[in-house]
Amino acid sequence: MQQNTPASLRLENGTIFQGKSFGYEKSVAGEVVFNTAMTGYPESLTDPSYSGQILVLTYPLIGNYGVPADQIKNNISMFYESEKIHVRGVIISDYSFEYSHWNAAKSLSDWLKEQKIAGMYGVDTREITRILREQGSMNGCLQMESEAPIPFDDPNAVNQVDVVSCREVIRYGNGSKKVVLVDCGVKHNILRCLLKRDVTILRVPWNYDFSTLQYDGLFISNGPGNPDHCEAAVAHIRAAMNADKPIFGICMGNQLLSKAGGAKIYKLKYGHRGHNQPVRMLNSNRCFITSQNHGFAVDDKTLGSEWEPLFVNMNDGTNEGIRHKSKPFFSAQFHPEASSGPTDTEFLFDNFVELMH
Amino acid sequence: MLLTNDQPTPATTMKMPQKVLLLGSGALKIGEAGEFDYSGSQALKALKEEGIFTILINPNIATVQTSEGVADKIYFLPVTPFFVEKVIRKEKPDAILLAFGGQTALNCGVALYQSGVLEKYNVRVLGTPVQAIIDTEDRELFVRKLDEIQVKTIKSQAVETVEDARRAAAGLGYPVIIRAAYALGGLGSGFCDNEQELDALAEKAFAFSPQVLIEKSLKGWKEIEYEVVRDRFDNCITVCNMENFDPLGIHTGESIVVAPSQTLTNNEYHKLRELAIRIVRHIGIVGECNVQYAFDPDSEDYRVIEVNARLSRSSALASKATGYPLAFVAAKLGLGYGLFDLKNSVTKVTSAFFEPALDYVVCKIPRWDLGKFRGVDRELGSSMKSVGEVMAIGRTFEEALQKGIRMIEQGMHGFVGNRELEIPDIDKALHEPTDKRIFVISKAMRAGYTIDQIHDLTKIDRWFLQRLMHIVHTMQALEQQAIGTPDMDAAGIDPELIRTAKKQGFSDFQIARALGFERFTTPEEAMRIIRQWRKKHGITPVVKQIDTLAAEYPAQTNYLYLTYSGSADDVHYTGDHKSIIVLGSGAYRIGSSVEFDWCGVQALNTIRREGYRSVMINYNPETVSTDYDMCDRLYFEELTFERVMDIIELENPHGVIVSTGGQIPNNLALRLADCHVNILGTSAESIDNAEDRDKFSAMLDRIGVDQPEWSALTNMDDVNAFIRKVGFPVLVRPSYVLSGAAMNVCSNQEELERFLQLAANVSKKHPVVISQFIENAKEVEMDAVAQHGEIIAYAISEHIEYAGVHSGDATIQFPPQKLYVETVRRIKRISRQIARELDISGPFNIQYLARENDIKVIECNLRASRSFPFVSKVLKINLIDLATKVMLGLPVEKPHKSLFDLDYVGVKASQFSFNRLQKADPVLGVDMASTGEVGCIGDDSAAAILTAMLSVGHRIPKHNILLSTGAAKHKADMLDAARLLAKKGYKLFATGGTSRFLTDNGVENTLVYWPSESGQPQALDMLHRKEIDMVVNIPKDLTSGELSNGYKIRRAAIDLNIPLITNARLASAFINAFCTIDMEQIAIKSWDEYK
DSSP, rough: OOOOOOEEETTTTTTTTEEEEOOOOOEEEEEEEEOOOSHHHHHHTTTTGGGEEEESSSSEOTTTTTTEEEEETTTTEESSSSSOOOOEEESSSSOOOOOOOTTTEEOOOHHHHHTOEEEEEEEOOOHHHHHHHHHHHEEEEETTTTSSSOEEEEGGGOOOHHSSSSSEEEEEEOOOOEEEEEEESSOHHHHHHHHTTTTEEEEEETTGGGGGGGOOOEEEOOSSSSSGGGGGHHHOOOOHTTTTTOOOEETTHHHHHHHTTOOOOEEEEEEEEEEEEEEEEETOOEEEEEEEEEEEEEGGGGOOTTTEEEEEETOOOOOEEEEEESSSSEESSSSSOOOSOOOOHHHHHHHHHOOOO | OSOSSOOOOOOOOOOSEEEEEEEEEOOOOOOBHHHHHHHHHHHHHHEEEEEEEEEEEOTTTSSTTSSSTTEEEEEEOOSSSSHHHHHHHHOOEEEOOOOHHHHHHHHHHHHHHHHHHHHHHTTTTSSSSSOOOOOOOOHHHHHHHHHHOOOOOEEEEEEEEEEHHHHHHHHSSSEEEEEETOOGGTTTOOOSHHHHHHHHHHHHHHHHHSSSEEEOOOOEEEEEEEEEOOOOOOOOEEEEEEEEOOOOOOGGGGEEESSSSSOOHHHHHHHHHHHHHHHHHHHTTEEEEEEEEEEEEEESOOOEEEOSSSHHHHHHHHHHOOOOOOOHHHHHHHHHGGGGSSSTTTTTTSSSOOOOOOEEEEOOOOOOOGGSTTTOOOBBHHHHHHHOOEEEEESSSSHHHHHHHHOOSSSOOOOSSEEEEEEEHHHHHSSSSSSSHHHHHHHHHHHOOOOHHHHHHOOHHHHHHEEEEEHHHHHHHHHTTSSSSSSSTTOOOOOHHHHHHHHHEEEEEEHHHHHTTGGGGGHHHHHHHHHHHHHHOOOOOOEEESSSSSSSSSOOOOOEESSSOOSSSSOOOOOOOOEEEEEEEOOOTTTBSSSHHHHHHHHHHHHHHHOOOEEEOOOOOOOOOTSSSSSSEEEOOOSSSSHHHHHHHHHHSSSSEEEESSSSHHHHHHHHHHHHOOOOSSHHHHHHHHHHHHHHHHHHHHTOHHHEEEEESSHHHHHHHHHHHOOOOEEEEEETTOOSSSSSOOSSSHHHHHHHHHHHHHHHHHHOOEEETTOOEEEEEEEEEEEEEEEEEEEEEEEEEEEEOTTTTTEEEEEEESSHHHHHHHHHHHHHHHHHHHOOOOEEEEEEETTEEEEEEEEESSSTTTTTTHHHHHTTHHHHHHHHHTTTTTTOOOOSOOOOSSSSSSEEEEEGGGGTTTTTOOOSSSOOOOEEEEEEEESSSSHHHHHHHTTTTTTOOSEEEEEEEEEEHHHHHHHHHHHHHHHHHHHHHHHHHHHHHHTOOOOOEEEOOOTTTTOBBBHHHHHHTTTOOOOOOOOSSSOOOOSSSHHHHHHHHHHHHHEEEHHHHHHHHHHHHHHHGGGGGGGOOGGGGGG
């Protein structure tokens, strides 16, 4: 029952962790990042924002409730955040070879193999996390012992948004308000959150010129990697701002909207990835627990004078959202759509839809 | 909510109170134990930080919160509206905290609110408003409140016909539960899976009652809890969720609990989280609260079971499980702070508004002591019977669970590798769980039951069972490698297999047993061999921190555990030999509870003050000693020899203190010393000389100190021969066991045999000591501290009951009030001799029998005893502080005052929890039975006794008293008290013999009849009609047949909540107290006012 193919994680700083494979047996390289969430591995693995990354889960017991069967209905996955797994590899401490849940169809291991994604268990994930915390996110190789060593690969060198964005315009729903959704790697729960609010979505590729489309509001999605690769999208957003129609951005969307508003983006030492990130709405006593997954952040001191920060991270003071001082444009660095994670800020979708009325 | 950051919010400044009253929870009892010492202490710390003057009412003198410097004023008074109002009148606090003293404080607070007392004295309730508390406590209001926000609760429908019952059941959906309304003891209730079963059962139920309640059955659903925090700005977080291993139907206090939940998907986790927040906002909690759910294992359906609008046992567990100090934060929020104002007290830099991310799993396991109660119902159900709990931390579920099983300290080594239980019917035992449930599962797995079979019978989620099966498989793999030589390398033992076993929490002992070491060597030697071999192969545990953020932020946290699932330590050890390790007292149990936590905390305080690094090892989530603020390093770990040695090897301490944690650390002394560990204070050899009855008695003979005639015996023939010589009753004492088997009186052959069986189970290596029992002797305790054999300070206290009542159950007064001066002098002299002979350096306790001036030593413990906090606080000399200084080798001076200087009296009374222990005979004697105690101070003995008895739940009777005063001797003892009662105008009812005796002596009384007699009035009927305010029932001898008349009367008194006393001397003392002092006359004096 227990498989014993040896594997290892080799980090750029030379550290090596020995473990065992429980996924597809193929060595992979990518950026190693950690996530501190205690639930939601099917959602995380299918989140396109992880494109190019090897994900370390700090919660040690993984696979307990298996994986639900994927069903795509009207171009939306029932249980996942996209059509496939986006991480390059996953690293955990204690894998649950057996699982137990009424809605599970297969084990995490089988799913990884089916999707040809590497996985390793039996390593000190807390120690990996400590190294990444102290020395910053770094590249690494999840290496099968049976294979020849593979080189490191920096996923941020290429435009990961282009890797995961849709290739053509997809239309969803039949709601009274029409939203253009710039797909930088959109999580399907964002689609679900919009659709249940009487919205028609026109999901367009990240660099699509949507100026010819008829719409009531613009949504800029989450997505992987470095936003500086996405100048084309920034230009389209800047153009759209002239129309004064509501704009709402999430995660990468926050960064692209900020860039359109003149701000600069920088890379965080090791990013925010987890379900417990506290944010505070500026000039208020309102605080929210948020789900986050980002490696870059907005330097809100560089925002144009028409803009102001909307949310701030209560742990490290980094920007968590912006808004325009007079126009209906706003964005959040965190994930109001959750999935996985806390649902405290879903009201932002209500705000967006209200602004379109 | 609107996207705006300029909407109105509550005023940011709130008037800070100047003087705050905090209500404690009183004596430890089943369902309300040490967790409230922890939460109260935290709250007081939070207030103190703000410079607020604090007043505490709590008669539990053994707690940390009632220690000097924790609150500004302490009242050892009952937490009842009567006394709290008097304290309010006197102290005039401007605010009160109700949420930190369990249900006792909450109920008292609600009563004070409803009677208008709080308003009258202008006392503001901090935190959750009282109306919100009432909304959660009143079932009907609660259901209505949750209906308002479309949250599902468990509802029952009252019906009066079978047709209506059918309709109701169809609406709810089968299975349903039927209960006959107004019927006690579950008469006419049961489960129905379909309409046919409903028809049959409903008919039966209507035979008992005109009204029947139909409720949806959620048996087998998962039970999930969330701990929620809310500030007055409406910011909400869930600090922790927890999942019960046992499904619904077993009280959460009886269940193994894991945190975080293991079998919930993200969607399920956040669905329940969102509901919890919605509920807490709607109810209007300010502070902390707990939401319990029933959760369908086959869908996302749920019901809210209840909401606790206060700190609870679960919140204490959640605090320890996550490192998030819930009580501390709740107190701050009560003062008006927002969560955003507060810092995470572990990282010190990040916000307190966050939800901890765990990178480990914790497992809580209850500890039961049901073996101590005669006749008790052992089946687990919806009422709580466990007396304590442990929390184990691991990076696999297997590791946490096996650690936890060892921590409960009932002779089990883990999930496997134990002495075989005899289970005649495994199916039945799986289906009807008892306190042995986890071991029944182990047995079933090894007997070939599949996971599905066990799941069907237990409804425990398969995931847990799969994990348990891993342990069984690993055990079997180890057994296949069984060896015949101690050379493990030569035998080809696979290091990977041992590493796997260690990751699954196997102890070296379990491995030794599986590998067959017991065939050729001792367990100690086998463990030594395996340990060395492991180290050679690099199989050692690593130290990890509990930092609330899964290593995301650097945290200088000192909150630690050990695991085999890791490759690097979080802590850097300097090896400076400046650590002093204090071994804690483990799970609360009958015979060892909060008093040893107090001792441990005092030792830590002194160590810190003297410039050493204080290190605590303990695993009890209900304690203050496991609060990471209390020491420089906290290892939330096992107190097994193996784990303690792991930590000693890491810490390289200056020394280890084994004398402040009760019997568990005491028992480790010799083995630690054998490994060259520096035991501070009294030597391990001396400890052994006192613990080993044979050696100890030989020593007493040598120094000419008298003791009851005794013999160390190993077989029944010798026992019987000895008893023929000294006659019954006899005292039976196995070595090295603290309670239950510590000192017991057996008055006949049947009792003797039963007890010896019990004793043999707990102590094989040491013979049983039987000694002559001296009747009608006083029992006297000497608690003292010595340095190099010379007594530095001491306290002599006197039991109110005669010897024969377990010292843990006895009522004790200090200073002694009725001892001859000569007796005291002799006790002092003997104690000095013993201290010198054993070269004691540190705390110790000796128990004496005194009749006339004839003094005999019963036993001697070279460690702090249960009564140390009581005598320290009454005497106002901290004996543990003194003892710790001695153990650190510091110079100490003899205190200037002694017990003869005290102008007041302290009385320690015991709290019993018989009401929770269905069917148990509430009689004292053979085994210790009390779960807690109080200590009250009075200007004289009567005042102190009265206050203490009221504090443990007795009430001054109004009119009618039922007397059955046992044997002739006791009848005579009670005569004065009976006269006093009659004179005070009480109406006495007495059973046959007692009635005759009273009449013969001119005391007016009414004859009532025993259940076995046919006359009228029947005593039992009077109890049921609540016509009796107090029952004095003295058993004739110490035999207690379950079906005897006495048992029925006693049990009825407990079940009907009528105060019961079963000891003649205690009854006399209590009667004398309430007949001579009026409640109104009890002085409302704080601790510091007794000078």
